Amino acid sequence: MRSNRREVMALLMAGAAAPALSSCTGGPDPAAAWRAPGAGESDLRRFALAHAILAPNPHNRQPWLVEMVGDDEVRFFVDVERLLPATDPFDRQITIGCGAFLELFDLAVRQRGKTAEIALFPDGEPQPRLDQRPIAHIRITDAAAERDPLFDQIVRRRTNREPFGERVPDAALLARIAALGAIGAAQSLTIESVQGGALRDELRRLAWDAFEREFRTPAAHMETVNLIRVGRKEIAEHRDGIAIEGGMVEFAKMLGMVNRSTLADIDNSQTRDGLMEWRPLALEAPAYVWITTPDNTRATQIAAGRAYARLNLAATAEGLAMHPWSQALQEYPEMAALHAQAERLLDAPGEARVQMLARVGYGPEVKAAPRRGLDAHIRA
Ligand SMILES: Cc1cc2nc3c(=O)[nH]c(=O)nc-3n(C[C@H](O)[C@H](O)[C@H](O)COP(=O)(O)O)c2cc1C
Numbered sequence: 291m292r293s294n295r296r297e298v299m300a301l302l303m304a305g306a307a308a309p310a311l312s313s314c315t316g317g318p319d320p321a322a323a324w325r326a327p328g329a330g331e332s333d334l335r336r337f338a339l340a341h342a343i344l345a346p347n348p349h350n351r352q353p354w355l356v357e358m359v360g361d362d363e364v365r366f367f368v369d370v371e372r373l374l375p376a377t378d379p380f381d382r383q384i385t386i387g388c389g390a391f392l393e394l395f396d397l398a399v400r401q402r403g404k405t406a407e408i409a410l411f412p413d414g415e416p417q418p419r420l421d422q423r424p425i426a427h428i429r430i431t432d433a434a435a436e437r438d439p440l441f442d443q444i445v446r447r448r449t450n451r452e453p454f455g456e457r458v459p460d461a462a463l464l465a466r467i468a469a470l471g472a473i474g475a476a477q478s479l480t481i482e483s484v485q486g487g488a489l490r491d492e493l494r495r496l497a498w499d500a501f502e503r504e505f506r507t508p509a510a511h512m513e514t515v516n517l518i519r520v521g522r523k524e525i526a527e528h529r530d531g532i533a534i535e536g537g538m539v540e541f542a543k544m545l546g547m548v549n550r551s552t553l554a555d556i557d558n559s560q561t562r563d564g565l566m567e568w569r570p571l572a573l574e575a576p577a578y579v580w581i582t583t584p585d586n587t588r589a590t591q592i593a594a595g596r597a598y599a600r601l602n603l604a605a606t607a608e609g610l611a612m613h614p615w616s617q618a619l620q621e622y623p624e625m626a627a628l629h630a631q632a633e634r635l636l637d638a639p640g641e642a643r644v645q646m647l648a649r650v651g652y653g654p655e656v657k658a659a660p661r662r663g664l665d666a667h668i669r670a
């Protein structure tokens with residue numbers, strides 16, 4: 291269990307932390323979307339969307355918008371107001387989150403025995419930033435499709451930021467979840483893992499160094515700070531971003547110990563203590579898993595997101611906890627040297643890219659991260 295001190299200090303700091311939520315009194319329930327998603331929906335598109343919005347996505351921005359077209363089509367857009375320009379300057383990670391969304395949509399359509407025909411970037415691939423053009427046009431057809439057992443894991447899947455303990459997942463198990471992750475990827479990609487030896491040690495160090503670098507990069511740090519939702523009231527109001535809650539958090543907030551300026555101040559002693567709480571998570575990670583692609587087109591980023599969603603679901607089915615650790619993969623100038631190191635260590639030369647890096651192991655159960663709910667994503 292987290293100590294209260296850790297609850298208050300550590301959660302505040304962590305660049306990418308979005309700890310679990312318990313149900314919330316007053317205001318909309320941030321965890322409602324996780325309970326029986328799509329129950330009672332007769333329109334298969336709404337059923338599929340209710341699952342798709344449970345996808346992992348950077349900083350929990352949930353930047354997904356859809357337009358219903360006719361009776362069986364959906365046009366899928368990114369909400370350009372919900373990008374992360376400091377930590378994700380080319381929207382690569384946001385696109386990965388869109389891929390995860392599409393994978394969950396697809397799994398839900400299959401669950402009803404139908405097929406989702408997904409045409410990516412029908413008006414062209416937006417580069418170097420995403421724009422108002424659609425990410426995908428989806429048509430649901432009656433062509434029979436097989437159900438995928440990963441569907442059952444959608445509501446159980448979590449990003450787990452707790453310490454994982456010493457038990458190391460065995461190589462065969464990691465290979466099995468990697469294979470399930472990569473199934474059906476339209477673009478070629480590889481999913482690899484390491485659970486011992488020199489490479490794991492180097493990745494542990496790299497993960498930590500990059501986390502610390504982000505903390506010391508004002509624009510990147512502030513992007514996170516501005517998305518922190520402190521306490522139940524703020525969480526219920528926003529139902530996105532980096533949620534922190536708990537009795538001590540409410541108390542610290544009331545006392546003025548936790549607010550935007552304390553969080554923004556990297557010299558604040560509590561803030562620094564909080565940062566250091568994340569160190570062992572990186573340095574003692576039992577295993578790392580990563581996804582590499584031979585190029586970095588938008589379609590490839592979507593494929594990487596679909597694969598990551600599947601990997602996370604497959605891990606869930608096997609009782610494994612997973613936690614992306616993305617800082618070293620980010621493309622802002624202050625991260626360049628560590629980014630180059632990541633590509634070297636993980637063998638992604640030239641056009642190739644490491645799209646995801648995550649720590650994996652056995653962790654305690656964590657609760658669901660907030661969601662804004664289906665209707666927030668449907669554009670008239
Ligand atoms: C491309 C991508 C990058 C991510 N990077 C991080 C990260 O560096 N650190 C982290 O704690 N979570 C990371 N996440 C996980 C998201 O923060 C998480 O999916 C989101 O908060 C929603 O929580 P959930 O996965 O439990 O539903 C990443 C997710 C994606 C898709």
